[in-house]
Amino acid sequence: MKKFYVSRLIAAFLIFISHSSFSADESDLIRVSDSRIWQTLIHSWNGNPQIPSKQFLLSYQEFSPLSELKKTLNLIYEEPKKAYCRFPARTTFLKRALKLVVEDFSPSDCDERFSKYIDHVPFDRLELVFASEVFSSSSSMMGHIFLKTSGKNYRNVPVSHSLAYFTEITTLNPITLIAESLVTGMPGFFTVRPFEKDRHQYVDIEERNLWQFTLSAEAESIELIRLHLWELKDTDLVYYFQSFNCATLTLELLALIKPDVLDERRLFVSPLDVVKAARDTGLINTTNVIAADKWLRYVLDDQLSSTEKQQVDDAIADRGIVASLSPLQKQYFSLIDERAEVVLQGNFVFDLSKYKHPAKTPQDSVFSVGLSSSDGQVALISRFLAAGHSLSSDNRQYLHESELVMGNIVVETSFEDAETKLREFALYSVRTLPPSTQIDPSWSGELYLGYRPSFDSSLSSRSQGELSFGFGKTLSFHKDLRIFSLVGGGLGSDFNDTNLFGSIKVGVIADLILDSKFVSELEWASHKLADSPGYISSQSSISWFPAQDNAVAIHYSVTKNELMSKNEIGLTYSLHF
Numbered sequence: 134m135k136k137f138y139v140s141r142l143i144a145a146f147l148i149f150i151s152h153s154s155f156s157a158d159e160s161d162l163i164r165v166s167d168s169r170i171w172q173t174l175i176h177s178w179n180g181n182p183q184i185p186s187k188q189f190l191l192s193y194q195e196f197s198p199l200s201e202l203k204k205t206l207n208l209i210y211e212e213p214k215k216a217y218c219r220f221p222a223r224t225t226f227l228k229r230a231l232k233l234v235v236e237d238f239s240p241s242d243c244d245e246r247f248s249k250y251i252d253h254v255p256f257d258r259l260e261l262v263f264a265s266e267v268f269s270s271s272s273s274m275m276g277h278i279f280l281k282t283s284g285k286n287y288r289n290v291p292v293s294h295s296l297a298y299f300t301e302i303t304t305l306n307p308i309t310l311i312a313e314s315l316v317t318g319m320p321g322f323f324t325v326r327p328f329e330k331d332r333h334q335y336v337d338i339e340e341r342n343l344w345q346f347t348l349s350a351e352a353e354s355i356e357l358i359r360l361h362l363w364e365l366k367d368t369d370l371v372y373y374f375q376s377f378n379c380a381t382l383t384l385e386l387l388a389l390i391k392p393d394v395l396d397e398r399r400l401f402v403s404p405l406d407v408v409k410a411a412r413d414t415g416l417i418n419t420t421n422v423i424a425a426d427k428w429l430r431y432v433l434d435d436q437l438s439s440t441e442k443q444q445v446d447d448a449i450a451d452r453g454i455v456a457s458l459s460p461l462q463k464q465y466f467s468l469i470d471e472r473a474e475v476v477l478q479g480n481f482v483f484d485l486s487k488y489k490h491p492a493k494t495p496q497d498s499v500f501s502v503g504l505s506s507s508d509g510q511v512a513l514i515s516r517f518l519a520a521g522h523s524l525s526s527d528n529r530q531y532l533h534e535s536e537l538v539m540g541n542i543v544v545e546t547s548f549e550d551a552e553t554k555l556r557e558f559a560l561y562s563v564r565t566l567p568p569s570t571q572i573d574p575s576w577s578g579e580l581y582l583g584y585r586p587s588f589d590s591s592l593s594s595r596s597q598g599e600l601s602f603g604f605g606k607t608l609s610f611h612k613d614l615r616i617f618s619l620v621g622g623g624l625g626s627d628f629n630d631t632n633l634f635g636s637i638k639v640g641v642i643a644d645l646i647l648d649s650k651f652v653s654e655l656e657w658a659s660h661k662l663a664d665s666p667g668y669i670s671s672q673s674s675i676s677w678f679p680a681q682d683n684a685v686a687i688h689y690s691v692t693k694n695e696l697m698s699k700n701e702i703g704l705t706y707s708l709h710f
Contacts, residue, residue, distance in 0.1 A: 162206075165230045166199040169392035173385050174223050174361060175201050183377050189368045202227075209235055218243035222361035247363060254294050254325055256359045257284025261387070261417070262295070263344040263408050263491050264335045265428070265532065268565040274537055275497070275520070277335075278383045278404035280358075281328050281345065293328035296362060298382040300372035311560060314374035321370030321377070325362065332423060340425040342532075344491060346411060347418045354390040361389065375519070380404045391416055399710060401520045403497045412492045426468055428532060430572060432488055433465040435612040445469070469572050494530045495682050496709035497521060503705030505545070505688075513546040514556070514703065524564060524642070525652045525686060527678045534607070534615060534642055536564035541583070556596060559583035566617050566642075568609035577617055579603045587625065587661035588668050588692055592699040595662060597627040603638065613644040630663035648678045668694040682709035 165171055175190065176183040177198050187193045191204035205223050209216040217224045217238040227233060240247040264277040279297035286292050300319045304310055313319050335341045372378060380402040387394045387407070397410035411417050424432075434442070441459070445466050448455045458466060501516035519540030528534055541559035546552070560583045567575040581601045586594040601623025609615045622635040640654035653673040660667065669692070676686040684707040692699045 161231060162202055163199060165227070166197075166202040168230070169388060169395060170226060170357075171202060171230075172198055173388045173392070173395075174226060174364075176382075176385060177201075183381070184365075184368060184370060186369045189364070206231075206233075209233065214238050214242060218247065220364055221247075222357050222364055225360060226357060246366075250325070250363060251359075252287035253292075254282065254359075255284030255286050255292065256282045256355050258282065259348045259350055259355050259358070259390075261346040261348055261383070261408065261411055262331075263346075263404055264331075265342040265344070265491070266535075266537075267339055267341055268535065268537070268563055274563065276404040276491070278380050278407045279331075280383060280386060282359075283328075294325055295328045295331045296323075296325055296386075297331070298323045298370070298372075298379045314372075318371035318373050318377075321372035323362070323365050323370060323382070336423055336425045340427040342425055342428050343423040344408070345421045345423065346408065346416075347421075348387075348390065348411070348416050349418045350390040350416070357389050358386055361386070375401055378402070380407045383407050384410060387411060387416065399496070400498050403520065405491050405494055405497065408492045427573060430465070430468050431532060431568075433461060433468065434570070436461060437465060489530045489532065491530065493681065495522065495527055495678075495684075499707050499709050501705050501707040503686075503703055505701060505703035507701040508699065511548045513548065514543065514705065515546070516541070516543045516705075516707075518542075521562075525650065525674050525676050525684075527648075527650065527676075527681075527684065529644060533568060534566040534617075536562065536579075538562040555584070557583065557585040559585065566607040566615065568615060569606045570609075575607075577605045577607045577619060579619060579621070581623070587658070587665065588670070588694075588699075589662050589665045590694065590696075592668065592692055592694060592697055595627070597625050597662065599626075599661075600624045601634075601636070603636065605638075615642045616640070617642070625661055627662075632660055632663050634658060634660045636661075645675075650676045650678070652676075666694070668692055683707070684709075 172178075175198060177196075180197070182190055182196050184190070185193065185196070190196060190201060191208065192200040205216070205220060206227065208220075209224055209227065213224075213235050221240070221243075228235065240251045260281040260283070262279050262281045264273070264279075266276040267273050277297075277299070279295055281293060281295055283291070283293040298321060300314075300321055302310065303319075304313070332343060335343055383404075384394060384398060384402055384407050387410070391414050393414050394410045394416065397406065397413060399406065437445070441462055442465070444454075444458065445462050448458055448462075448466055449469070455463070455466065497520045499516070499518040499522075501514075501518075503514045505512050505514050517540075518538060521537040521539050521541070522528060522535075523538065524534065524536045526536075538559045539561055541557065541562070542555070543557040545554055545556040559581065562579075562581045562583065564577075564579040566577045567573070569575050569577075579602065581599060584596055584598050586596045587599075589595055601621060603619035603621025605617060605619035607615055607617040617638075617640050619638040620636075621638075622633065625632055625634055636656055636658045638654060638656045640652065643651045645651055651674070653671070656670045656672075658668060658670065670690065671692075672688070672690040674686050674688045676684050678684050686705045686707070688701075688703040688705065690701045692701075
């Protein structure tokens with residue numbers, strides 16, 4: 134009994150000392166509450182909570198980083214075990230940052246699930262994983278980013294787990310999807326599951342590459358991430374496409390290792406931005422790629438000449454000549470013939486990590502400014518793209534040519550009368566042009582939802598709302614030359630008239646020398662406007678990419694109908710940020 138009272142007295146004394154320290158040095162509390170580690174642990178950005186949940190924030194009613202810090206300290210002083218079991222990462226960080234003298238606890242002192250998590254999910258090694266983009270999924274059009282942890286569990290068995298944040302698309306209505314993802318938010322889920330399940334889903338089923346970047350991190354920082362993930366387990370998360378997505382949360386987790394990665398946080402954070410931030414801040418040690426067969430076929434198709442590919446085709450018919458193929462040809466042979474059982478000899482290595490790298494793509498947001506001249510009328514054209522890339526962008530680091538536009542605003546200001554008007558507002562537009570081959574007979578397609586110009590019978594430009602689509606094929610005649618064709622139609626409306634229309638498009642895309650690109654597209658459109666029987670429009674551009682995030686382009690277009698024609702030429706500078 135005496136020992137019991139002595140231990141209670143010591144505990145009370147320690148709490149008294151801690152409270153005295155807390156009230157005596159307010160400046161230390163302000164310093165810690167302003168630190169990036171603390172603000173990351175509570176997911177505060179620009180003073181606002183990104184997880185406004187009562188389960189996660191003690192200062193939910195009147196949130197501020199300092200208020201949350203004080204309430205967390207009060208919980209630590211008054212109920213140290215409860216504080217650790219509920220917020221183990223916060224408690225661990227504050228004990229170090231403020232040199233708190235409080236009783237130590239471990240996961241075994243808490244909920245059985247906490248101990249099970251620690252035993253089954255080792256954090257000996259941490260990797261950043263990027264799953265390449267896929268345009269068939271609304272939530273993965275820009276790829277997916279997550280963390281992977283590896284090590285030996287409590288049974289000394291090597292295991293790997295994915296640590297991923299995502300949402301589920303529950304509607305096919307594009308208007309509803311946009312409203313939910315941008316305004317109301319969608320339910321977010323943070324999962325910890327065996328990495329093999331994700332590898333199988335991404336690589337084998339969806340045929341996407343997995344880029345694995347081993348991270349340089351101190352054991353103390355990795356442990357902080359491990360404990361912080363436990364803090365998110367029972368939290369109601371809300372997924373916003375533009376502000377709190379898989380990339381946002383992953384970037385903030387990396388900030389627990391190196392806070393400077395938050396300097397790379399921009400208007401919109403995409404999975405590619407996280408890869409670039411990790412690279413630019415020196416977090417990446419090594420790179421490894423788990424390549425899907427489809428991607429490997431594209432890679433090898435680019436590397437082999439027509440003669441070498443013909444030799445592979447001959448080997449499929451006559452297996453006696455397989456032995457004479459080069460290692461690269463044998464690899465290609467094994468990918469295109471399901472019956473092939475080729476064992477590569479020697480030390481042949483193809484470094485996929487340097488072939489097409491996600492960190493080499495331009496930034497996703499774009500501001501453009503340029504001049505346009507049509508029929509003697511000169512105008513200033515300003516453009517802002519919230520996220521995505523266009524067909525004329527530098528797309529060499531993507532698997533194939535594509536266009537993804539989300540939130541594209543184009544404004545035209547006339548030099549003659551200083552009139553400014555909205556030329557285009559693309560809410561959502563996607564175009565994917567995978568080359569169709571005998572091995573992979575892929576379809577090309579496009580979808581547009583927004584407000585953009587069409588031409589009436591006198592070829593006067595007039596914008597209207599549009600929902601359109603198209604399907605077709607793309608052929609690759611060389612790794613730098615592709616031709617595509619799309620047949621489709623849609624619905625156009627200016628609120629007075631609504632009409633159905635059809636269109637046929639044929640285009641060519643060529644990557645040129647000196648980091649330049651040529652794109653030309655011919656379109657026949659019928660009844661896009663109620664008073665327009667139809668017209669043919671040809672649009673061409675030559676773009677030059679002097680740096681990864683800069684582009685200069687010359688545009689030229691000709692539009693014709695049965696009575697007249699109209700020309701337009703322009704010069705544009707684009708900055709990706």
